[in-house]
Amino acid sequence: MGNYVGKPVKRREDARFLKGAGTYTDDIKLRKMTQSAFVRSPYAHAKILNIDTSEAKKAEGVVAVFTAQDGCGEFGVPCGWQVDFKNGETMREPKHPLLAKDKIRHVGEAVAIVIAESLELARDAAELVSVDYEELPAVTDPKKAMDKDAPLVHDDWKDNAAFDWCIGNDRAEVEAALEKAHHVTEMEFRNQRLAPNAMEPRSYIADYDVNGDKWTLYTSTQNPHLIRLLMCAFALGIPEQKVRVVSKDVGGGFGSKVYHYTEECLVTWASKEIGRPVKWTSDRSEAFLTDAQGRDHVVKSKMGFDKDGKIVAHLTDEYCAMGAYLSTFAPAIPTYLHGTLFQGVYTTPLIHLNVTAPFTHTVPVDAYRGAGRPEATYLLERIVSKGAREMGIDPTEIRFKNFIPPFDGVEQEGYQTQVALQYDSGNYEGVLKKGLEMLGYEDFRKEQSEARKNGKLIGVGFSTYIEGCGIAPSAVVGALGARAGLYEVGQVRVQPTGKVSVFTGSHSHGQGHETVFAQFVADKLGIPMDDIEIEHGDTDQVAFGMGTYGSRSLSVGGSAIMKSIDKILEKGAKIAAHKLEAAEEDLDYAEGKWTVKGTDKSVSFGDVSLTAYVPHDYPEGLEPGLDFSSFYDPANFTYPFGTHIAVVEVDADTGRVMLNRFIAVDDVGNIMNPMIVDGQIHGGVAQGVGQALLEEVVYDEGGQMITGSYMDYAMPRADDLPMIETANTVTPCPHNPLGVKGAGEAGTIGSTPAVVNAVVDALAHLGVTDIQMPLKPQTVWKAMQN
Amino acid sequence: MKISIRINGKKHTDEVEPRISLTHYLRETLDMTGTHIGCDTSACGACTVTLNGDAVKSCTLLAVQADGAEVTTIEGMAKNGEMHPIQQAFKEKHGLQCGFCTPGMVMVAADILKHTPNPSEEDIRHGLKGNFCRCTGYHNIIKSIQHAAELINK
Numbered sequence: 001m002g003n004y005v006g007k008p009v010k011r012r013e014d015a016r017f018l019k020g021a022g023t024y025t026d027d028i029k030l031r032k033m034t035q036s037a038f039v040r041s042p043y044a045h046a047k048i049l050n051i052d053t054s055e056a057k058k059a060e061g062v063v064a065v066f067t068a069q070d071g072c073g074e075f076g077v078p079c080g081w082q083v084d085f086k087n088g089e090t091m092r093e094p095k096h097p098l099l100a101k102d103k104i105r106h107v108g109e110a111v112a113i114v115i116a117e118s119l120e121l122a123r124d125a126a127e128l129v130s131v132d133y134e135e136l137p138a139v140t141d142p143k144k145a146m147d148k149d150a151p152l153v154h155d156d157w158k159d160n161a162a163f164d165w166c167i168g169n170d171r172a173e174v175e176a177a178l179e180k181a182h183h184v185t186e187m188e189f190r191n192q193r194l195a196p197n198a199m200e201p202r203s204y205i206a207d208y209d210v211n212g213d214k215w216t217l218y219t220s221t222q223n224p225h226l227i228r229l230l231m232c233a234f235a236l237g238i239p240e241q242k243v244r245v246v247s248k249d250v251g252g253g254f255g256s257k258v259y260h261y262t263e264e265c266l267v268t269w270a271s272k273e274i275g276r277p278v279k280w281t282s283d284r285s286e287a288f289l290t291d292a293q294g295r296d297h298v299v300k301s302k303m304g305f306d307k308d309g310k311i312v313a314h315l316t317d318e319y320c321a322m323g324a325y326l327s328t329f330a331p332a333i334p335t336y337l338h339g340t341l342f343q344g345v346y347t348t349p350l351i352h353l354n355v356t357a358p359f360t361h362t363v364p365v366d367a368y369r370g371a372g373r374p375e376a377t378y379l380l381e382r383i384v385s386k387g388a389r390e391m392g393i394d395p396t397e398i399r400f401k402n403f404i405p406p407f408d409g410v411e412q413e414g415y416q417t418q419v420a421l422q423y424d425s426g427n428y429e430g431v432l433k434k435g436l437e438m439l440g441y442e443d444f445r446k447e448q449s450e451a452r453k454n455g456k457l458i459g460v461g462f463s464t465y466i467e468g469c470g471i472a473p474s475a476v477v478g479a480l481g482a483r484a485g486l487y488e489v490g491q492v493r494v495q496p497t498g499k500v501s502v503f504t505g506s507h508s509h510g511q512g513h514e515t516v517f518a519q520f521v522a523d524k525l526g527i528p529m530d531d532i533e534i535e536h537g538d539t540d541q542v543a544f545g546m547g548t549y550g551s552r553s554l555s556v557g558g559s560a561i562m563k564s565i566d567k568i569l570e571k572g573a574k575i576a577a578h579k580l581e582a583a584e585e586d587l588d589y590a591e592g593k594w595t596v597k598g599t600d601k602s603v604s605f606g607d608v609s610l611t612a613y614v615p616h617d618y619p620e621g622l623e624p625g626l627d628f629s630s631f632y633d634p635a636n637f638t639y640p641f642g643t644h645i646a647v648v649e650v651d652a653d654t655g656r657v658m659l660n661r662f663i664a665v666d667d668v669g670n671i672m673n674p675m676i677v678d679g680q681i682h683g684g685v686a687q688g689v690g691q692a693l694l695e696e697v698v699y700d701e702g703g704q705m706i707t708g709s710y711m712d713y714a715m716p717r718a719d720d721l722p723m724i725e726t727a728n729t730v731t732p733c734p735h736n737p738l739g740v741k742g743a744g745e746a747g748t749i750g751s752t753p754a755v756v757n758a759v760v761d762a763l764a765h766l767g768v769t770d771i772q773m774p775l776k777p778q779t780v781w782k783a784m785q786n
Numbered sequence: 787m788k789i790s791i792r793i794n795g796k797k798h799t800d801e802v803e804p805r806i807s808l809t810h811y812l813r814e815t816l817d818m819t820g821t822h823i824g825c826d827t828s829a830c831g832a833c834t835v836t837l838n839g840d841a842v843k844s845c846t847l848l849a850v851q852a853d854g855a856e857v858t859t860i861e862g863m864a865k866n867g868e869m870h871p872i873q874q875a876f877k878e879k880h881g882l883q884c885g886f887c888t889p890g891m892v893m894v895a896a897d898i899l900k901h902t903p904n905p906s907e908e909d910i911r912h913g914l915k916g917n918f919c920r921c922t923g924y925h926n927i928i929k930s931i932q933h934a935a936e937l938i939n940k
Contacts, residue, residue, distance in 0.1 A: 010877055017885025018873040018892065020820015020860030027819035119814075120803070199824045199832060199886040199920050251822070251886025252920050284825035510884030510921050675880050679926055683883065686923030710829030710918070718914035718924040723907070747923075 002523030008675035009529070011515045013508070022249040025203035025220045026281045033205065033277040034063050036267065037122040039112040039129045040289065041104040044138035044361040044703020045151060048102055048111060048131060055128040056114055061121030064274050065129065067112045068101035072269050077260050078234035079326035080226075082481040083163045083335050083357075091163045091481075094154045094359075096325035098235075098266040104133065105153055105324035106362050107705055108289025113266055115278055138361035138703030142321035143298040145358035153324055153359035160358040162322045163331060167339040168351040168419050177313035177350045181304025185387035191375045192773055193296035193321070193697040194690075195713055196368045198509075200251020201282035202291065204264040206271035215271065216244045219264050222253040222507050223547030226484065228539050230260040230328070236269055243268075247537040250509035254687070255367035256291045257509065258549045259328035263290075288708040293697055294368020296321040297334060297375050303383045309393045309401050313350040314342065316379065320357045323364035329549075330366045331357065336480050337471070337550075338372030343417035344380040345428040345466045345641060346402040351418040361703040367549060369687055370748040373467040381463040381753035382770075389764060395757070396436060399464050403428045409734035414636075421468060423639045424741075425731045427667065432464050434727055435643035435665040444647070452765060457650040458660075459762025463754035466641040469551035469742030472634035487633035488552070489544045490560030492521070492568055494626035496613035498606030500525065500532045503629075505545015506557030507536055511744065512676045513553060517561060519672055520738060524565050526592035527605055543629050551640070551742030554672065555733065560632035562737040567628035575608045578619040638733045638741040642666035644685070644750035646758040655781030657693055657759055663725045664750065669733040669741030677743045678726050684747020685724050690716045691748075692755035696774050714774075789853040793818070794862025802849045808842075809833045811849035812859060820860040820889050824918065831917030834890035835859045841897035843916070860889035863896070871937035872896055872930075881930030883921035890917050895931045904935055 016022050053065040066072055076095040084091050100109050112129050116122035137151045144150060145160040153160055168174070178184055205218040215238070221227050224245040232240040250257060267278040282290065301316040320334035339353040370377075388398035404415050409425035416422050444460055451458050471477060474485035489505040502521055506513060514534045522529040535541050548557070569589055576594035577584040580601055587594045595602040611618065612626040647661035664681050671677050694714035698707045707713040732739030752773070759775055760768055763784060771783045790799040793816070800815055807826075812818045812835075824832035826845050833845040836858045863870040872895045875881065882888040891914070898905055898913035905913065910928050919927060 008880075011880065013885070014877040014882060015869070017882055017888050018860075018869060018876055019864055020818070020889045022820075022885050024819075024822070024886065026823075027813075029817070120805070197920055199830065199884065199918060200822070201824070249885065252884040254920065283823075284827065284830070512883070679880050679883060679922060682923035682925040683921045684923075687920070709827060710825055711827070715918055715920070716923075717918065718928070719911040721923055721925075723928070724923060724925050 002526065004519035004529060005523045005672050007673070009515055009519055009673055011512050012518065013512065013514045024200055024249050024251055025205060025218050028205055028218050030205060030207055030277040033279055034115045034117065034274065035119040035122045036113050036115045036278055036280045037126040038110040039114065039126050039131065040108045040110050041100065041133065042107065043104055043133050043135045044107045045136040046104040046133040047136065048100060048104060049134055050132040051111060052130040053112060056125040059125035059128055061117035062125045063115045063117065064270065065112060065114050066270060068097060068099040072098050072266060073101050075235055075265065075269065077262055077265055078230055079330065080230065080328045080483045081332040082483065083165055083331040085163050086166060091331060092157050092161070093326055094156065096262065098262045107703055108286065108363060109324070110262065113270060115270060115274060140360050140362050140699035140703050142296060142319035142358050142360055145360045146319060146356055153361055162326060162357045162359055164356045165335045166352065166354045168342065168353055171352045174313050174315045174350045174352040178302055178304040178315060181312050182307040183305045183387065183391050185303045185383055185390055186301065187383050187386060187770065188300045189770070189772055191295045191297040191299060191378055194294045194368055194695050195288055195697050196254040196256035196291060196294060197715055198252030198254055198256055201284060201287045202257065202261065203281040204267050205277055205279040206268040207277040208271040208275065210275050214242045215268055216246060217264065217268055218246045220250045220257055221247045222250065222257045222509055222549055224507065224537055224539050225505060225545040226547055227260050227264065231265050231268060235260070235265045245539045247507065253509045254369040255294065255371055255549060258547065259292055259366055284710065285708055288713065289705060290363055292327045292364050292366035294365065295375060296365050299379055301379055301383055303387055305387055305391060309388065309391055309398045311346055311348045311402050314348050315352050317354045320355055321360045321362065321365050322357050323360055323362045325364050327364035327366035330364060331481065333367050333372045338376050340419050340421045341373050341376035341466065341468060342419045345404055345464050347404055348418065362699055369684065370745045371550065373745065373749045374688065374752060377463065377465045377749050378753045381465065382756060385462065385757045386769065395462050396432060396441065399432060399462065400429060406430065408731065422636065423466070424636055425734050426466065426639060426641055427729060427731050428464060428641055430729050431641060431643040431665045431667055434729060435645050435663055438663050438665070438725060438727060439645050455652055457652055457762045459648050459758045459760070461646045461754045461757025461761055463644045463750050463757065465644070465750040466639055467746060467749045468637040468639055470555040470634055470638050471550050471552070472556065472637060474633050484546065485633065486546060487631050488546055488556040488560045489542065489629065489631055490557060490564050491543055491629035492561060492564040494568060494609045496610050498531065498609040501535060502532060502561055503535045503542040504557050504561060505542055505547065506553040507548040511548065511553060516554065516672050516676055517558065520558065521561060521565065524562065525605060526590060551744035554738060554740045555638045555736050555742050556632060556634055558738050558740065559634065559736045560630050563630035563632050564628040567630065568626055571626060572605065572608045574619050574622055575611050576603045579603045579607070579611060635735045638669065638736065640666065640668045640741040640743065640746050642746060642750050644754040646754040648755065648758040648762055650759060650762045650780060655777040655784060657775050657780060659689060659722050659755065661725065662722055664747060665727045665729065666743065666746050667729045667731050668743040668746060670730060670739035671728060672740065680743040681726050681747040682724050684745060685751045686716050686721055688748040688751030689721060689755055692752045692773055693775050694720065787850050789850055791852050791855055791857055793857045794859060804848065804850050806849050808844035808847045808849045808852050812844065818859055818861055822886055822889060824887065831890040831894060832887050834893040834917065836893055836896065841894050860892055863892060872934040875934035875937055876930040879926050879930040879933050881922065881927045887917060887919045891919065891927055895934060898931060899935055899938060903939060905931065
């Protein structure tokens with residue numbers, strides 16, 4: 001396309017981060033700013049009998065102490081997606097209060113906020129708030145939450161279900177096909193709960209301006225416009241035009257910063273109450289207790305095969321935890337972002353998934369990197385490999401047998417799945433072939449059998465995944481229960497000097513938009529990257545936006561910008577034609593200038609820009625200015641896919657798993673910046689490997705989180721991972737102007753089952769058929785002993 | 787208590803509460819916000835600075851314990867507007883994404899390279915054990931530190 005696209009252009013945002021000059025929310029200090037601390041419940045389920053704030057209110061430096069009795073009790077944060085019961089009953093949607101009033105529903109739920117002159121004084125005073133609780137029995141496991149005698153999370157309903165849901169073919173038809181199948185493979189497992197753990201803890205500063213009756217909220221969010229909308233219109237009932245939400249540098253999100261949290265809503269309310277700015281920054285313990293978490297599915301699945309190993313039917317039942325309240329997008333995760341991927345990359349003719357989504361006495365569950373697709377991929381890729389082993393078929397052969405044949409979505413139509421979606425384009429055998437070459441599969445199998453003779457346990461695992469990014473179009477997701485559109489906004493403002501400001505509703509919290517977006521804008525306009533500035537994360541600057549999650553920035557946000565550039569060039573051509581005294585259709589645009597075809601007569605982008613703003617000699621009837629905004633609502637999701645291959649060694653004495661190689665062949669459509677795509681894959685793989693080997697949020701029977709610190713929750717460290725071998729194939733997306741699909745979550749989605757399949761492969765000759773994640777040494781060792 | 791610390795070559799003398807951490811002193815008293823707090827328990831390393839030349843986690847060091855010491859923070863790495871070779875290498879090898887762990891990573895990289903001028907991949911992984919990154923999978927951080935070694939040893 002030009003000078004920048006497709007090249008590993010170094011990131012423009014790096015200099016400030018490398019010098020310690022980034023501006024994360026907690027780095028901001030405002031005049032007269034107060035600090036706050038929350039009083040949080042130590043119980044998972046309890047009645048609040050009494051809250052005594054009198055001592056705290058008298059403490060040094062305390063500005064205010066608020067409980068639910070103090071005016072904020074009426075407010076709650078909303079859920080943004082509605083999934084009704086199969087029988088038509090409306091989704092059960094409890095109020096999610098800013099502060100608990102009568103009842104506690106998870107450990108860490110806030111009962112009071114203490115606002116003081118400094119953080120130390122706020123925390124000191126919070127210690128003086130005395131709360132009397134009556135502890136009640138709790139339930140944290142999603143399956144047990146549906147037991148008849150399970151403690152109720154919300155007393156308004158007769159059981160804990162928030163909703164139930166199903167997708168795919170008729171259940172009876174799928175069951176009948178399984179009855180007749182040559183072989184049926186069964187699995188039961190827990191896709192364990194994970195803590196997203198962005199390195200920057202959540203942080204908010206609300207600043208109410210008494211004179212202007214306006215608020216500014218500085219927030220570490222992935223989604224500033226949606227936060228403003230939800231908070232103003234659905235939580236606090238304050239006029240949206242009076243609120244500015246600013247979210248500039250954000251230290252990672254992974255989904256956990258998409259949602260509208262009670263704390264940001266409460267500090268906004270409190271700022272007006274006290275007439276001063278209020279800051280709250282989470283500490284890591286609070287992050288474990290209050291950031292929305294991921295996964296937590298209890299799964300029971302059957303897959304039927306014919307005698308040749310072709311999949312004939314797939315039936316799954318799941319219990320998927322919602323936590324104590326419905327977080328912003330929670331109901332969409334185990335349903336429309338999960339069940340719709342049950343086709344995988346295979347031609348399975350009959351599929352049925354049934355989901356029961358109960359409340360549990362835990363922090364809410366919502367999207368965490370991959371959001372529903374890692375859970376779908378884990379199940380599919382594990383059960384296909386398990387089925388292959390049971391039938392004596394090579395795990396790669398069973399995949400080649402079942403792959404959907406290649407289709408580009410242009411010459412060949414998109415692939416209609418049994419679970420609602422139509423895939424855009426794919427070449428699933430292509431990525432596996434490339435992965436096998438990189439691995440040297442035949443040599444590995446020889447090495448493995450030699451190693452076994454010496455008591456050395458090595459194994460290889462495969463995962464051939466597909467995922468869906470850039471969830472859309474709005475009309476479809478609306479019909480499925482979304483309470484928001486899923487388009488994006490891109491504004492391109494050409495300045496009089498021909499320099500360009502781009503305003504995007506996408507949000508960067510590590511993805512490098514300032515670089516990548518400038519790359520394609522520069523190429524499309526034929527001007528230097530240095531002439532382009534990318535602005536994001538400020539509702540006063542950017543017209544509107546739906547933020548960044550679901551790997552949507554480039555495919556949706558980038559497309560919106562492309563649409564605006566088209567408008568710029570169309571109007572620019574009119575001005576150029578006037579200046580060149582030629583017809584528009586006789587002009588070509590390339591390398592930053594309009595040229596009359598077949599001549600050397602041309603006018604530059606800069607000249608046209610200046611003319612647009614100084615319209616003295618100007619086309620009649622044309623408006624001055626060169627500034628366009630566009631909303632882009634995609635026609636479909638995009639569907640990246642790939643093959644991930646893990647090679648492991650298991651220590652025979654201790655059960656410790658060593659990940660020796662990791663190969664990731666990903667097809668994310670056209671690639672704007674290969675350096676950044678690789679970086680996204682590396683990080684995604686690390687999180688997927690983290691789930692396979694290390695990470696798990698554990699609640700005990702009473703609902704206490706016993707993994708609430710970095711000493712207890714094992715996140716991958718540098719010596720837990722190998723160098724990651726990456727490669728790509730390129731199957732462009734046929735329905736967006738950049739041909740891109742999305743790379744943000746692919747690494748996490750593809751990697752987890754590859755690692756677990758590899759460990760099972762290493763131990764299969766010992767009779768091991770399955771191991772529950774995370775594959776801690778003791779878990780693996782126990783599996784080996786059985 | 788009164789403390790006096792030389793930070794990035796400049797002497798700072800302040801009255802501080804004995805309970806505040808060095809991170810807090812840097813961020814809140816001196817407004818040097820390049821040093822980050824990711825966990826407050828020495829586990830994540832986002833707060834890493836060097837104290838008398840050695841990497842320390844400033845979140846679990848009291849400001850008063852640093853009295854009289856020489857401290858270097860991320861803000862002190864670039865000289866005369868030019869980035870330190872470690873910073874240059876992180877940019878060159880895409881060793882950062884969200885940037886939050888980055889100051890700690892750069893500071894610990896300085897410590898690794900001080901003790902091991904030509905580190906192996908294993909040396910670097912070992913040296914990074916106390917610092918979490920959730921974005922990069924460490925892959926490009928390791929490449930960055932290897933590249934920094936080349937730049938420094940050139």
